[in-house]
Amino acid sequence: MQLHISPSLRHVTVLPGKGVREFIKVKVGSRRVSYRMLFYSLLFFTFLLRFIFVLSTIDRIDGDHSKCSSIGCLGKRLGPRILGRRIGSNVPEVIYQILDEPVSKDEVQGKTDVPQTLQEFMSEMKQSRLDAKTFALRLREMIVLLEQRTRTAKIQEYLYRHVASSSIPKQLHCLALKLANEHSNNAAARLQLPSAELVPALVDNSYFHFVLASDNVLAASVVSTSLVKNALRPEKFVLHIITDRKTYSPMQAWFSLHPLDPAIIEVKALHQFDWLSKGKIPVLEAMEKDQRVRSQFRGGSSAIVANNTEKPQVIAAKLQALSPKYNSLMNHIRIHLPELFPSLNKVVFLDNDIVIQTDLSPLWDIDMDGKVNGAVETCRGEDPFVMSKRFKSYLNFSHPLIAQNFDPNECAWAYGMNIFDLEAWRKTNISLTYYHWLEENFKSDLSLWQLGTLPPGLIAFYGHVHVIDPFWHMLGLGYQDNTTLADAETAGVVHFNGRAKPWLDIAFPQLRPLWAKYIDFSDKFIKGCHIRAS
Numbered sequence: 001m002q003l004h005i006s007p008s009l010r011h012v013t014v015l016p017g018k019g020v021r022e023f024i025k026v027k028v029g030s031r032r033v034s035y036r037m038l039f040y041s042l043l044f045f046t047f048l049l050r051f052i053f054v055l056s057t058i059d060r061i062d063g064d065h066s067k068c069s070s071i072g073c074l075g076k077r078l079g080p081r082i083l084g085r086r087i088g089s090n091v092p093e094v095i096y097q098i099l100d101e102p103v104s105k106d107e108v109q110g111k112t113d114v115p116q117t118l119q120e121f122m123s124e125m126k127q128s129r130l131d132a133k134t135f136a137l138r139l140r141e142m143i144v145l146l147e148q149r150t151r152t153a154k155i156q157e158y159l160y161r162h163v164a165s166s167s168i169p170k171q172l173h174c175l176a177l178k179l180a181n182e183h184s185n186n187a188a189a190r191l192q193l194p195s196a197e198l199v200p201a202l203v204d205n206s207y208f209h210f211v212l213a214s215d216n217v218l219a220a221s222v223v224s225t226s227l228v229k230n231a232l233r234p235e236k237f238v239l240h241i242i243t244d245r246k247t248y249s250p251m252q253a254w255f256s257l258h259p260l261d262p263a264i265i266e267v268k269a270l271h272q273f274d275w276l277s278k279g280k281i282p283v284l285e286a287m288e289k290d291q292r293v294r295s296q297f298r299g300g301s302s303a304i305v306a307n308n309t310e311k312p313q314v315i316a317a318k319l320q321a322l323s324p325k326y327n328s329l330m331n332h333i334r335i336h337l338p339e340l341f342p343s344l345n346k347v348v349f350l351d352n353d354i355v356i357q358t359d360l361s362p363l364w365d366i367d368m369d370g371k372v373n374g375a376v377e378t379c380r381g382e383d384p385f386v387m388s389k390r391f392k393s394y395l396n397f398s399h400p401l402i403a404q405n406f407d408p409n410e411c412a413w414a415y416g417m418n419i420f421d422l423e424a425w426r427k428t429n430i431s432l433t434y435y436h437w438l439e440e441n442f443k444s445d446l447s448l449w450q451l452g453t454l455p456p457g458l459i460a461f462y463g464h465v466h467v468i469d470p471f472w473h474m475l476g477l478g479y480q481d482n483t484t485l486a487d488a489e490t491a492g493v494v495h496f497n498g499r500a501k502p503w504l505d506i507a508f509p510q511l512r513p514l515w516a517k518y519i520d521f522s523d524k525f526i527k528g529c530h531i532r533a534s
Contacts, residue, residue, distance in 0.1 A: 098136035115142045154312040169504060172218055174529035179217060179250035189253035193267045201264050203343035207238045208361050213330040214352035215247040217254050218503055225518045226356040228263040233361060235262040244329060245271050270329060275339045331453050335434050338422045345423045351416045353478065353501055355515050358492040363419050371466035372428060374419030376473040379411035386476035394455040399447055401440060413465055415454055416495040417473045434460035481508040488514055509534060
């Protein structure tokens with residue numbers, strides 16, 4: 001068959017073939033139609049036919065074997081979408097209705113025939129051939145039972161970890177007792193630290209001054225040993241160790257018997273600071289209020305765990321708030337560094353759960369640009385779990401006092417290894433701001449934040465933080481084990497922040513060697529208290 005169109009586009013002639021002419025004349029309007037338009041029209045219809053063919057083929061491949069024409073299959077596929085309707089589900093509506101019903105805590109109480117595993121459930125379904133409603137009821141019972149058991153198991157885990165992290169291991173208690181006994185019986189364990197000729201270095205700003213506040217002798221030993229061993233000029237390092245009254249004798253005995261020459265070590269108890277013996281001390285008042293408020297509103301770990309309405313994560317946060325470290329003077333004392341060291345211009349403050357793996361003297365070359373606190377940000381980094389902390393992670397922005405004053409997306413930073421410009425600090429009201437917000441939190445029944453000294457620190461140092469390179473402070477080694485040993489070894493300082501401290505049995509075994517390599521396990525005190533590498 002041949003098709004001829006007259007040049008005027010007014011006649012169309014169809015030739016069926018074999019020499020027989022049949023003229024079919026079609027009258028066309030006087031409006032001129034371009035060949036380009038005709039070409040595009042034919043191209044469009046060709047594409048449409050191919051599209052219909054593909055969709056109908058896919059329908060058959062997907063398993064839709066119902067009899068339908070290509071156009072019918074296309075309409076079945078596209079019709080609901082074009083009309084804004086969802087394709088009908090094969091799941092009976094009764095299943096949705098049963099699974100959507102509110103869950104009662106006593107729903108499966110006393111029932112002994114609830115399937116315990118998916119395998120038991122499937123076996124029961126195959127044997128009984130239940131209808132859709134019964135199927136949904138049995139499935140619901142099994143899920144509710146497993147959810148209750150999972151919640152109980154999580155809460156028990158959080159409670160055990162709280163007890164493990166809050167208790168003093170018997171090995172550390174043994175070490176403190178042995179050193180205290182040595183302090184009372186051995187004059188060599190009662191040396192003045194530092195010796196008289198080195199005392200002027202304690203206030204000499206040409207030295208590199210580090211401050212460590214700790215009541216854990218073994219932890220302080222690891223921090224100080226790792227600091228000095230990795231120093232390029234240890235003779236210029238001065239480490240000020242601050243401890244409490246009960247730990248002073250063991251701490252002095254340890255560093256008297258284990259000197260870190262040529263570095264200069266000072267061991268001093270809080271009661272030996274003149275500043276703390278003058279009048280009312282805000283940090284002591286704050287600790288007393290904090291203890292009283294926490295006792296009144298939390299009711300101890302038993303009351304927290306007995307709460308059946310709160311989520312396990314909330315219970316975990318409340319248990320963590322009961323940790324003794326949050327009510328320890330060692331944890332609050334850093335806010336008074338300018339008063340404790342009035343002659344010093346700059347110090348690096350170290351937590352006792354860190355390990356130093358590089359020379360820290362370059363920290364003094366960092367230009368703080370007039371800021372007070374040099375710290376690593378914790379809102380960006382390769383680890384999305386550890387390095388995703390912002391103000392909203394620590395402060396309660398549902399409280400109007402917080403919401404009106406701070407940005408929830410403001411980047412947080414970390415304690416653990418901080419450069420403090422004490423000269424710049426003395427020109428600010430950081431300490432007053434810190435205690436003002438502590439008081440506001442007490443007034444609001446601890447509803448502004450729940451735990452730790454970091455939240456009030458974030459507020460007090462707001463606008464006074466200079467961000468330093470993350471190399472100087474790797475976090476998270478005490479609450480998640482995603483960090484590999486190889487990655488941790490590339491950091492200047494690693495921080496075991498979290499419950500899994502390296503001196504506890506719950507420490508992550510693959511990360512503990514970073515800490516343990518700075519302990520001499522052949523030492524008589526270490527061996528005598530059965531402190532081992534793993």
